[in-house]
Amino acid sequence: MFEPFPGNYVWNLGVNLAMLGGGNHGEVDAACRPVREAAAQGADAGSAQFFDSWIAVADQIVANAAKDEAAGRNWSAAQKLFRASGYYLSAERLQSRDYAPRWAAYRSGLDCFRRFVELDGAAVEFVDIPYEGSSFPALFVRAPATADGPAPCVVSCNGLDSMKEQIFGNGLAQAFARRDISTLLVDQPGTGEALRLRELVGTHEAERWATPAFDYVAGRADVDPARIGMFGLSLGGYYAPRAAAMEPRFALCAVQGANHDWGEMQKRRRMREGENPVPHYWDHVMWVFGKPDLDTFMDWAPAMSLDGVVERIKVPFLVTHGENDRQIPVEYAHRSYDQAVNSAERELRIFTHRDFEVEHCGADNGTVGRDFIADWIAQRFGGTIA
Numbered sequence: 193m194f195e196p197f198p199g200n201y202v203w204n205l206g207v208n209l210a211m212l213g214g215g216n217h218g219e220v221d222a223a224c225r226p227v228r229e230a231a232a233q234g235a236d237a238g239s240a241q242f243f244d245s246w247i248a249v250a251d252q253i254v255a256n257a258a259k260d261e262a263a264g265r266n267w268s269a270a271q272k273l274f275r276a277s278g279y280y281l282s283a284e285r286l287q288s289r290d291y292a293p294r295w296a297a298y299r300s301g302l303d304c305f306r307r308f309v310e311l312d313g314a315a316v317e318f319v320d321i322p323y324e325g326s327s328f329p330a331l332f333v334r335a336p337a338t339a340d341g342p343a344p345c346v347v348s349c350n351g352l353d354s355m356k357e358q359i360f361g362n363g364l365a366q367a368f369a370r371r372d373i374s375t376l377l378v379d380q381p382g383t384g385e386a387l388r389l390r391e392l393v394g395t396h397e398a399e400r401w402a403t404p405a406f407d408y409v410a411g412r413a414d415v416d417p418a419r420i421g422m423f424g425l426s427l428g429g430y431y432a433p434r435a436a437a438m439e440p441r442f443a444l445c446a447v448q449g450a451n452h453d454w455g456e457m458q459k460r461r462r463m464r465e466g467e468n469p470v471p472h473y474w475d476h477v478m479w480v481f482g483k484p485d486l487d488t489f490m491d492w493a494p495a496m497s498l499d500g501v502v503e504r505i506k507v508p509f510l511v512t513h514g515e516n517d518r519q520i521p522v523e524y525a526h527r528s529y530d531q532a533v534n535s536a537e538r539e540l541r542i543f544t545h546r547d548f549e550v551e552h553c554g555a556d557n558g559t560v561g562r563d564f565i566a567d568w569i570a571q572r573f574g575g576t577i578a
Contacts, residue, residue: 193556196224201467201518202235202286203242205555209354210282212558213361214275223249223279235471239286246283247297250276254304261311270312277304278361285353288472289479298388305357315369316360321378321404328386328401331356331377333365334414344419344573345374345409347402347442349435351426351449351553352480353470355384359425367562371570371577376409380431382480393482396495402435406442419443419573423565425553426469429520430454430496433528437504444572446510446565449517449553450525452502455494457520462490467518469552502528508537510568512561515542516550539568 194211195204211220223246230238257272280301287294309316317332335343346368348359356377359365365375379386380401382394395401402422410417421444424432429451436445451457460466461473470476474486483489502509509532513525522542529540541564543549549557570577 193551196221197228197231200231200235202469202471203231205467205469205552206242206282206286208551208555209358209362210278212555213278213282213358215278215282216275219249219253219275219279235286235468239288239471240291243283243287243291243293243297246279247293250279250283250297250300250304253279254300266311270308270310273304273311274308274361277301277308277357280304281355281357285355286471288475290475295388301357302385319376319408321401321408323381323392323401323404326390326392328381328390328392329356329379329384330405330408331360331365331375332409332412333360333369333375333377335369335372335374337414340574342412342414342416343372343374344421344443344569344575345376345412345415346421346423346569347376347378347405347409347435349378349380349398349402349422349424349428349431350383351424351428351451351469353383353476354426355379357384362558362562364423364562364566367566368569368575371566371575373566373570373573373575374409374415376405378405380405387480394480396430396434397438398431398434399438402431402442403439406439410441417441421445421569421573423447423569425449426520427451427454429524429528430498433498433502433505433509433532436507436509437498437501440506442507444508444510444569445505446512446569447528448512448561448565449520450511450513450528451520452498452524452527454496456497458490458493466520467552469519498528499531502532503534505532505535507535508539508572509535510539510541510565512541512543512565514550514552514554514556514561515544517552519552537572 260269320327381392425448429447549560
């Protein structure tokens with residue numbers, strides 16, 4: 193993994209995710225250089241300085257995009273706004289919930305992304321999924337029309353701290369679309385816009401939001417309801433199998449990062465085992481799941497386990513993991529695979545140094561796991577593989 197901040201895994205992860213999401217290396221370098229000394233203070237202490245530096249770069253890119261747009265160069269403006277969106281969201285993602293400037297940055301990230309879609313003409317629809325008296329937002333990325341009728345579709349969920357715009361940025365939906373598969377990228381409760389703007393907290397019962405997501409895509413005329421799959425990365429490696437186990441209409445399930453027993457991992461994290469994905473980690477997880485204090489959170493956390501759950505998966509099930517994942521141990525991938533004894537077809541793929549992708553959810557590469565998963569799904573959904 194590219195590590196501009198030696199010893200600061202959390203910031204390095206954020207930088208890599210920004211680059212995988214479409215970031216430009218020169219712009220990322222300009223954002224990182226001013227905060228190299230601050231990085232040595234630790235992920236929590238200097239996070240506000242990280243924020244200021246990245247926001248300054250994003251603001252300048254937005255100003256540059258405005259000049260392009262004024263001159264009628266909409267495609268050029270769109271690409272700048274796409275990158276700026278990623279930088280705003282990357283800066284916001286590393287802040288505590290009490291850091292007031294994050295909220296304007298988050299809205300700027302959303303606004304830039306929406307303007308990118310408008311100017312670029314990207315095949316992205318902004319949709320809302322009904323959920324328990326409210327709704328959560330999603331992006332529907334339609335596969336190219338084919339002569340074979342409605343396309344298969346994959347419901348893609350976030351991890352603990354990712355957002356639908358970032359998943360779009362890493363090319364997952366585009367990889368699926370090239371294989372004639374549509375994608376619904378959701379900000380499920382506890383993530384992204386659902387948490388930040390609608391105050392919908394996470395739940396271990398992933399089927400509560402996955403079933404409404406399934407119902408939405410199944411009701412579309414351009415989706416084949418018999419070919420709807422479930423995908424998740426990072427903490428989605430817990431959510432997606434749980435959804436597929438409890439919602440039998442999903443036709444397959446694939447994960448990138450097997451988060452088999454996230455509840456157990458919280459105990460290990462308190463013993464300083466494993467890297468954290470964000471600063472202010474314990475406050476972040478209490479916010480995500482709506483827990484008032486750490487003791488309440490730790491009492492609840494064991495519910496986030498796939499023991500006794502993956503045995504209920506009957507559809508094809510793909511488990512992928514990086515051999516040097518510093519957040520989630522590779523042993524969890526084996527547990528998910530070994531326990532999925534009732535899956536119609538299960539496969540385990542551990543990425544090694546020969547793949548040049550070994551970190552958490554491909555943070556050190558971003559293409560190998562993505563493309564492997566896209567091919568695996570296409571082979572089972574009858575999609576195109578050139």
